[in-house]
Amino acid sequence: xxxxxxxxxxxxxxxxxxxxxxxxxxxxxxxxxxxxxxxxxxxxxxxxxxxxxxxxxxxxxxxxxxxxxxxxxxxxxxxxxxxxxxxxxxxxxxxxxxxxxxxxxxxxxxxxxxxxxxxxxxxxxxxxxxxxxxxxxxxxxxxxxxxxx
Numbered sequence: 107x108x109x110x111x112x113x114x115x116x117x118x119x120x121x122x123x124x125x126x127x128x129x130x131x132x133x134x135x136x137x138x139x140x141x142x143x144x145x146x147x148x149x150x151x152x153x154x155x156x157x158x159x160x161x162x163x164x165x166x167x168x169x170x171x172x173x174x175x176x177x178x179x180x181x182x183x184x185x186x187x188x189x190x191x192x193x194x195x196x197x198x199x200x201x202x203x204x205x206x207x208x209x210x211x212x213x214x215x216x217x218x219x220x221x222x223x224x225x226x227x228x229x230x231x232x233x234x235x236x237x238x239x240x241x242x243x244x245x246x247x248x249x250x251x252x253x254x255x
Contacts, residue, residue: 116183129209131235
């Protein structure tokens with residue numbers, strides 16, 4: 107039975123391809139989702155994709171994943187730095203969760219340096235543009251196969 111991963115993209119990620127290419131790359135969210143789906147198939151994983159600009163919808167998707175998924179990849183966008191509600195949802199679902207950011211948040215504005223999600227995620231992947239999602243897929247696959255970190 108293949109494992110299922112929820113991939114969450116937060117606010118403004120629906121605008122990829124129009125945002126600063128030096129930070130976010132040139133691909134659209136649709137391009138990245140196609141890449142994720144293709145790599146997931148190669149890896150023998152199933153993926154559920156969702157994007158929302160609304161905090162409550164992200165929380166609802168995380169809650170639902172507790173019963174339907176085996177792991178989570180989340181790019182919460184700006185909510186990374188502000189949403190204790192999303193942090194609490196990640197902690198509550200008790201699924202291995204990887205935080206992904208397209209840009210190197212540590213090399214950007216100081217308000218982006220702190221993630222309130224990091225303490226409840228198993229790791230962060232930053233600065234690799236769209237490849238961060240692929241690295242996260244394979245990291246979760248490895249964790250599933252080995253039974254943990």
